Amino acid sequence: MKFSHEPGQMLVVDDNRVNRLLLTRALEQNDHKVSNAENGKVAMEMLRSKSYDVILLDIDMPEMNGFEVLEAMLQDEELRYLPVIMTSASDELDRVVKCIEMGAEDYLVKPLNPVLLRARVNASLEKKRLRDEQRKLFRTFATPQVAEQLLRDGFSLGGKYVTASIMFTDIRSFTTLSEKQEPAEIIELLNDYFALMFDAITANGGTVNQMQGDGLMAIFGAPANDEDHCEHAVRAALEMIELLKAFNEQRTMQNKEEVRIGIGIATGKVIAGYTGTQHRATYTCVGDTVNLAARIENHTKDAGKPILIDHHTREGLPDQIQVEDLGEVTFKGKQQAIRVFAVNG
Amino acid sequence: MSVIDKTTFDELKQMSGDEFINELIDTFLEDAPKMIEEIKSGLAANNADTFRRAAHSMKSNAATFGASQLAGLAKELEMLGKENKLHETGDRLRALEEAYESVRKELKGLKS
Numbered sequence: 484m485k486f487s488h489e490p491g492q493m494l495v496v497d498d499n500r501v502n503r504l505l506l507t508r509a510l511e512q513n514d515h516k517v518s519n520a521e522n523g524k525v526a527m528e529m530l531r532s533k534s535y536d537v538i539l540l541d542i543d544m545p546e547m548n549g550f551e552v553l554e555a556m557l558q559d560e561e562l563r564y565l566p567v568i569m570t571s572a573s574d575e576l577d578r579v580v581k582c583i584e585m586g587a588e589d590y591l592v593k594p595l596n597p598v599l600l601r602a603r604v605n606a607s608l609e610k611k612r613l614r615d616e617q618r619k620l621f622r623t624f625a626t627p628q629v630a631e632q633l634l635r636d637g638f639s640l641g642g643k644y645v646t647a648s649i650m651f652t653d654i655r656s657f658t659t660l661s662e663k664q665e666p667a668e669i670i671e672l673l674n675d676y677f678a679l680m681f682d683a684i685t686a687n688g689g690t691v692n693q694m695q696g697d698g699l700m701a702i703f704g705a706p707a708n709d710e711d712h713c714e715h716a717v718r719a720a721l722e723m724i725e726l727l728k729a730f731n732e733q734r735t736m737q738n739k740e741e742v743r744i745g746i747g748i749a750t751g752k753v754i755a756g757y758t759g760t761q762h763r764a765t766y767t768c769v770g771d772t773v774n775l776a777a778r779i780e781n782h783t784k785d786a787g788k789p790i791l792i793d794h795h796t797r798e799g800l801p802d803q804i805q806v807e808d809l810g811e812v813t814f815k816g817k818q819q820a821i822r823v824f825a826v827n828g
Numbered sequence: 829m830s831v832i833d834k835t836t837f838d839e840l841k842q843m844s845g846d847e848f849i850n851e852l853i854d855t856f857l858e859d860a861p862k863m864i865e866e867i868k869s870g871l872a873a874n875n876a877d878t879f880r881r882a883a884h885s886m887k888s889n890a891a892t893f894g895a896s897q898l899a900g901l902a903k904e905l906e907m908l909g910k911e912n913k914l915h916e917t918g919d920r921l922r923a924l925e926e927a928y929e930s931v932r933k934e935l936k937g938l939k940s
Binding site: 498509543574594597 | 843855884885891
């Protein structure tokens with residue numbers, strides 16, 4: 484692994500002035516920016532008001548000791564992944580072990596060895612940067628909650644069976660729509676449209692995993708577990724239609740053609756996992772349910788209803804959500820007829 | 829006889845630079861009397877935690893400057909505090925004060 488030697492923002496927490504001075508000096512000699520706290524309580528206040536890259540934490544302190552700081556950081560979504568290096572005397576390694584078990588990244592023995600200090604701080608800094616990058620990456624295609632769960636439970640490319648609700652969305656007659664517009668306008672339209680749809684989907688716990696042309700696919704109930712995935716998928720669909728209404732009002736004022744969409748949702752067992760390479764991976768799922776969702780979405784044109792769902796999704800809905808039974812439909816490639824419902828907003 | 833280990837002190841000086849070592853010595857000489865006071869008040873109030881923590885700080889700083897005898901005495905007191913045996917302090921505290929006095933004199937002389 485290549486270590487970067489870019490300076491970082493350090494927080495030194497120690498109740499002893501000589502120790503603080505020494506650590507600060509040594510870190511500053513490596514071009515880091517250093518802040519000080521004389522006990523855990525002050526440190527927690529500082530951590531919550533400003534962002535740091537690495538913390539050097541003493542164990543024995545008044546007010547709030549090192550264990551209590553680790554505990555508090557672990558409870559905090561934002562601070563949980565911050566690398567902490569314990570600084571301790573050589574005769575308290577048993578306590579250091581406890582800190583490492585609690586989540587501390589590493590440790591240094593006082594009196595300090597400057598070479599070890601530099602190496603351990605750089606290693607922690609590198610880990611922090613990788614973690615930040617990973618979190619940023621996750622957030623571009625998942626909700627913060629999903630990203631946190633992925634980070635907590637680990638990232639594996641292996642697949643598994645999950646029960647989820649799959650949503651497909653398409654713009655109606657997009658080809659005709661796009662023929663009447665300038666290329667720049669079409670891209671702008673797509674970007675505005677996707678931004679709205681993403682908002683509705685992620686606000687309801689869904690993950691957008693595919694965008695193709697004017698269509699998108701989203702998953703509810705995975706990768707983060709969500710018992711109410713049927714309801715959340717349908718609520719997202721209703722919000723999408725609602726947002727689109729406002730979007731169309733704006734377009735009408737600009738003398739532009741309205742955008743109409745179709746949404747299909749199916750629920751069932753799917754094979755889900757990360758596909759791609761270690762460098763570029765996306766969460767996706769495959770299986771009959773996915774095909775069915777795509778077919779149902781396509782059926783919105785014939786049915787003349789914007790939101791269609793299968794009976795499994797229907798079963799997972801609370802009574803407040805009004806649906807209309809459209810009867811059984813036999814889809815291409817499916818042997819059994821599927822009962823389809825339209826969702827009325 | 830020297831009470832500061834030369835190798836440890838020189839390493840510290842090399843790492844921190846001339847100006848900074850003076851600041852470090854001044855800080856220690858300012859804080860150490862407070863630590864001794866805390867050890868004393870901890871003993872008087874039979875507060876093992878205050879006693880232990882002050883002894884721990886003294887041990888840590890003494891070791892930083894290479895004052896190994898002082899560090900050793902401070903560690904003994906720290907252990908007593910940890911085991912809640914403050915009554916066994918005896919003349920260890922006086923020995924620590926004497927050791928600190930020698931360290932103080934020598935550190936003053938080592939300032940550049």
